[in-house]
Amino acid sequence: MKKYILVLFFALPLSCAVIAQQHFQVSVAFNEKLGIDSLYLFSSDTYYGAPVMHVAGRSEDSVFHFSIPSNAPRGKFYISQRTPPEHRLFGTVYTYLSFIPEYPFEIGDAMKMVVTRKHPEMQITESFSFDYDLHISGNGAEKSIAWQAIAAAFLKPTPGILFIDSAGYFINPFQEKLKGALVTLEEQRAVLPAYYYELFKAQIICKLLPGAFFYRIQNFWNSEVKKLNDGARGRFIQSYLSYMDSLHGRLGPVPDTIAASLDSYVQFLYKEARFKTFLQSGEEDMEGVIQWIVDNYHGDLKEKLLIMALRLDSSLGDFSRFEAELNNISGEENKVELNRLYAKLEGRPAYNFQLTDTSGKLVQLGDLKGKVVFIDFWFTGCGACAGVYEKVLKEAEAELGNEQDIVFVSVCVDRARASWMKSVYKDEYTSPHVINLYTNGEGTQNNLIRYYGIQAFPQFLIIDREGKVFRFLRDFTAKELTNAASLVRVLKNLAAIK
Incomplete structure (x- = not known):
């Protein structure tokens, strides 16, 4: 064999x-x-x-x-x-x-x-x-060997996704995986440099309590726990908070320098603070979340948490109230990222790009002023790009094809012009009947792509009649892209505003 x-x-x-x-x-x-x-x-x-x-x-x-x-x-x-x-x-x-x-x-x-x-x-x-x-x-293999052993614990089956036991107390359905990974980490501690011990501790939490964990538990709260009486809800909240406190106590603090180096761990800390604030107030409370970050963190980690809030939840709060905190961000990389996020905020002037279409004609955003503009960013070979076109964009473009005040623009980041042209007429990622624009072989280094900090695809931008950002959609899970009817409704309503 x-x-x-x-x-x-x-x-x-x-x-x-x-x-x-x-x-x-x-x-x-x-x-x-x-x-x-x-x-x-x-x-x-x-x-x-x-x-x-x-x-x-x-x-x-x-x-x-x-x-x-x-x-x-x-x-x-x-x-x-x-x-x-x-x-x-x-x-x-x-x-x-x-x-x-x-x-x-x-x-x-x-x-x-x-x-x-x-x-x-x-x-x-x-x-x-x-x-x-x-x-x-x-x-240098010891750290990879240790991580390989730890990762094996992630493969253990999970006995269903349920967050409450028969007595009404919170339970973590991933507890056995978490316990197994942490036990393995302790077994490997003797051969691990201190930096990697702390790094892997943070990564274990990110893997087993990711952002999706808090999304699921909040959905569970809305669908199940919210129906319970005050006493039962209080028992669930208190047991959840006690569990998270005991988890942090058992693990000990992750050093700020390591915490701030992991996007996934920063996201964990932010989502944890957001859900905790939600439980305490009973509603989305961005002011409370921001205040929690300001009161409990400092330095680079605080800056990254504020940026995470702006990145994930800019539509949930009035961030102008925290402009002083945002303007005090001093890390050079953090300032660059902050500017990219500001560019995506509703009401900001959209970037006046200049790109060529399939005939070689130069098209700029200023030419489309007075119209509602929907832009999708994609590349050849992107499965999600093809999926959202087939399920949403194709039908929406066909339905709105005769609308004079709504324009669809498709921006491709393919390096090779021939690849882009072939994909345009293949009708798999875009329609040849919309405005198809090419980033002139610059790919993700094109000024338009860099301005909005686009690193994953597909992403989408809706611009109002005045040339201002109405909505920046980070991926195809946005509610505006649930189906063609949802997108058509949003664009028609925006076009109706004179």
């Missing part, structure tokens, strides 16, 4: 100290051909930046060589394969499929990973933990 083995080497050149401080090298070798011509390594070493893609083609000796620059002493990476055209997983088109899950890297590491096919007689399921065994060794 054949087994496939993939070997990854992380090695740093010894001849040049300057290079060693700025790069880590990755070589990927297969012991036999698997029909893969290229591998894609995505690395991230900043809080706000999107992962950077590095491509390695297979050399004559069937080895994939990466040379990865990093502006920080540490970061994270994962490795993906490019999927065949029209590849679908659970009905969605994916351009890149994660092959090796996320692991930390540090300048100076020289790790070797061996990936062995578990079931060569079976078809690949596209679940890494089911399809492959991963063996990690070499300099």
Whole structure:
């Protein structure tokens, strides 16, 4: 029975100290051909930046060589394969499929990973933990080995999603996973540098109490707990607050420098504060959330929490009341992100872009003043982009095609013009009958994309008749995109305002 083995080497050149401080090298070798011509390594070493893609083609000796620059002493990476055209997983088109899950890297590491096919007689399921065994060794491997052991606890089954027991007390349905991961972390503590012990502690919380956890529990509150009498509701609230207090007490505080370095942990802290305030006031209370952040945090972590509030919930509160706090943000990266978020706020002047259409004609936003403009941002190969076009945009565009005061604009970030043109007329991501604009080969580095800080796709922008931002929709789950009728209603109502 054949087994496939993939070997990854992380090695740093010894001849040049300057290079060693700025790069880590990755070589990927297969012991036999698997029909893969290229591998894609995505690395991230900043809080706000999107992962950077590095491509390695297979050399004559069937080895994939990466040379990865990093502006920080540490970061994270994962490795993906490019999927065949029209590849679908659970009905969605994916351009890149994660092959090796996320692991930390540090300048100076020289790790070797061996990936062995578990079931060569079976078809690949596209679940890494089911399809492959991963063996990690070499300099710096201890942190990845520890994280690998911790991550195994995440795979344990969850016995249903229920947040209340028969006596009316809060229960965490992910408690056994959380307990298992924390026990494993303590077992690995002796071999982990202190930094990674604290980092992994924060990551465990992010994995098992993510933003979706608070979204689910708030929905559970609205659908179930809210119906209970005052005593039962009070019992649930008190038991929830006691559980979270005991969790933080058992874990101990995560150092602010580490907490502020993880977007997912900042989001956890923010969502926790938001839900706690919701329970105490019985309604959405952004003023209370902001005040909680100001009273309980400081420095970079406070700045990132304020920015998180603006990023996730700008429509829920009047942030002008906290303008002084926002204007006091001093971190350079935080100020750049704040400006990007301000650009998306309702009532702000929209960016007056200048882009070319399919005929090469220059189109700018100023040409469309006096009309309601709906812009969608996409790229070829984006499954979610194709999905929202098929389910919502195509029908909405057809219904509003004769409306003189409503315009649909489609902005593509493909690097290759030929790829963009082919997709336009393929009618999979956009319609050839709307205004299709090209970012002139600049992709996500185009000024329009950078101005709004767009790093994930699809995203959408609605601009009113005066050329001001009416709504910036971060993804296709926005209520305005529930279906075509929802979008049509929003655009018609906006167009009716003279």
